[in-house]
Amino acid sequence: MPSSPKVYATFTVTSGCVCFGGLHNIWSGSTVPTQSFPTVRPQTRGTIRTHELQYNIRAKNGTWNVYRLIDKRNNEVSAWYVSHSCVEPVQDIRKILRIAGSPYEQDGGSTMNTDDTQREGIFVINRYDWGCYDRRYLDEIGEGAEEGANDVLANSNSAGLVDYSGAQLQVQQWKRMRPSERPGSRIGIWMYSPHAEYMFCRFSFDEARDAMQSLVFFSSNTEFARVTFEELEETVKRFETSQKRFERQLKEEYDFSGLEELRRMSTPLVVGLSPLGPSRPASELQGPYKDIKAVFEARDIERLRIVSQKYPKSFAEQWKHHIHNLLNELAWYYLDWFIRPHIGLYGGVEAMANAIFPCHLESGVNGLHNHLYRHFTQPDADPVSGLNADGVSDRIKDLLAPESLSLPSSNYSKSVCRVLAYLIMEIFELASYRASESSHAQIVPSDIRLSIYTDRDLFQIFQYSRAFWQGVE
Template sequence: MPSDPKVYSTFTVASGCICFGALHNIWSGSTVPTQNFPSARPQTNGTVIIHELEYNIVAKNGTWNVYRLVDNRNNNVSAWYVSHSCVEPVQDIRRILRVSGSPYEEDGGSPMNNDDTQREGVFAINRYDWGYYDRRYLDEIGEGVEEGANDVLANSNSAGLVDYSEAQHQVQQWKEMRPSERPSSRAGIWMYSPHAEYMFCRFGFDQARDAAQSFVFFSSYTEFARVSFEGLEEAVKRFEAPQERFERQLREGYDFSGIDELRKMSTPFGVGFSSFGSPPPAASDLQGPYRNNMVIFEAWDIENLRIASQNPRRASCSKSFAEQWKHHTHSLFNDLACYYLDRCIRPHIGLYDEVEVMANSIFARHVESGPNGLDSHLYRHFTQPDAEPISGFDADGVSGRIKEILVPEARSLISPDHSKGVCRVLAYLIMEISELASYRASDSSRLQIVPSDIRLSIYTDRDMFQIFQYSKALWQGLG
């Protein structure tokens, strides 16, 4: 069994630079000076995010080997890898994909160029960065001969890589041929994958970032866990089921706080863009985090509330808290509970003697929200705290701690009925958030809940976000 991938072809770089992209991109790259390690960062262009490129890049002189990556399911060419002869191809492509892989796959690093990709010597080029999206020289050069009705997008979704000094000569030859018929030459390679859609590539640089030494070309259809180098059986990436990947990430210390995801979802992509959801409040408006000794719910209380939240009609969505993040999860729930007391309950303490009057003030929209609205449920639990007992939940202990936190110096201002009602409201909120988090974990094909499920469930649920949007622990964590 061969231990090295099969080399499809070779070419020579003699100018210290290579041009890349569609035919007109290559021509454009041949008209400008050699570009060093690019410092381009993503920017908005209309409704998309792009990197501005010049379509040439400093490259290591010498022999470059070309490898085809084939889909193990149908043996079609799905991607290409090209590298200087000094590079070990399997290790290098795995390194590149770890830093900046396909945007359609998990664990692919950053699809955009940033400080991490620059530090690792990887430069990313995405679908809107090249091809017909950049029209320089497109009218003069054109796209070349069409592949035909069987693959009408072939010119748009294939690309060349060619030595700078031979670029224009090579373009003139290639433009007279169909993409599938453009041969490799002593100065370059045309990379065609049948029926591909959207072009992506990644350049790998040497350790000093002085010159490019490798190149990965793939499409939106490429699944690196399903493709192998010609001549090798092992896939480029090891296939992992979602739960298997999750367990590995837990072992490796992956950040499941959800804070970074929340920041990305709430931050506009650029000038003129809106964010996925609501932006965070001003820092001065945030409340918390609260002291570590302000524990409202003991660990077993939260666990029993999680169990009680499980929907028996959706058993597949029943989830536990991930052990490695359980303490963080319990602390987050306690901080959210303290925030709720501080923001939603404390302003009403001492103003009302009767439970229903206080409930009408706190949950003013309980009639308007309808029988299934959150305010309606909270109103009912506040006024009828004993109507639906929760198995294993220490309501008396939680009520006592709520009373101590709300009025530490004047306990007579809050009656036992009030504290019991607040306790039941908080219990209901934790159960609802736990249920939403279970569904989010299920959507990710995971068996455990992590804090990111909790934070993102709150953020994407209109009613929950309305309540907790000013929690500092939600946006910034517990530190």
């Protein structure tokens, strides 16, 4: 087998700039001054985030090589890689995909332009950034000849790359041809992948970020662990099973805290709108309680984990200490936020339960608050097998001192212990499902945090915990 990939075509850049995109995008790029390394950041349009583009970009002069990436399953073109002749293609494409690869693949890096992508000299273009989504010159230029019924998306999901100086003439030639028939020329290339859906591009700049030196063009159909350069056997990305990926990430000390995902999921797309639930101002958060005695010892947490799941998932060993601290922070927050204000309330257990769970009737028979109310008022009716409930109850008494001195003879701490145990078991059950969905063989903190965040009732309870949003030591 050859040691280097097959060059499909070549073209030459002489103007120090290239235009890119659909036919009308290229025309638009040819009408504005040449752009240096773009520093644009995503902006919100309705419910999507886009980048503002000018469709031209400074590029190295000289010879450019064009490579097709072939899907090994059907031998069709699935993506394109184009680079200046001075660039080593295999190493370069792997670097690009590590920093900002496909949003549909694991370990895809950044999906937007950020300080990190800028520092690495990578510029990100996503599906909503170009093609028919930007209508400048679309009416005047159109999309060109149609591919036909067998590939109706071809015009909107293929793209060209052409030297700035001859862009308009090249567009006039290409628009008379179907996308699959648009030939490369001495100044550019048309990149067509059959039956593709949505198009993405990643530009890579030289070390000084003065000029673009390579790009990867792909679609949502592209799986880089399944595609190769022509005449090479090894895939662009190495295929990993979910188990192997998780093991590698643990070994590489991947951040499984879930804090970054939590920040991203809670960032409003538009003012007043958030996909799930908004983050809370730091001034309103409670905790941390790290210097206070733990509510649950390690053996208590392990017992709750086992009892809560039909097929128990263990904790990832590297993250076990973090998980124990997080759960104790959440437990102490619950005591401080929900229990402490009602200790010693006149009227006994029922009055205290009604004050803590005012919505238990509205939540329904299977609602979380109804279950919590039942466990509080009947702590001995459904005990957790193997849990050292007496020890937990004693620590709750100590943690609530001096308020606990006002407790009547009936043991409220046992009721509180049962409520906390139920909450943690609910969290573990959801975290186990999320771990499976995320291909995690063991539970990590992100499974816990995101399970709380995506469950309406749990989020309402823990939304003001500082440890939930900002982490624990």
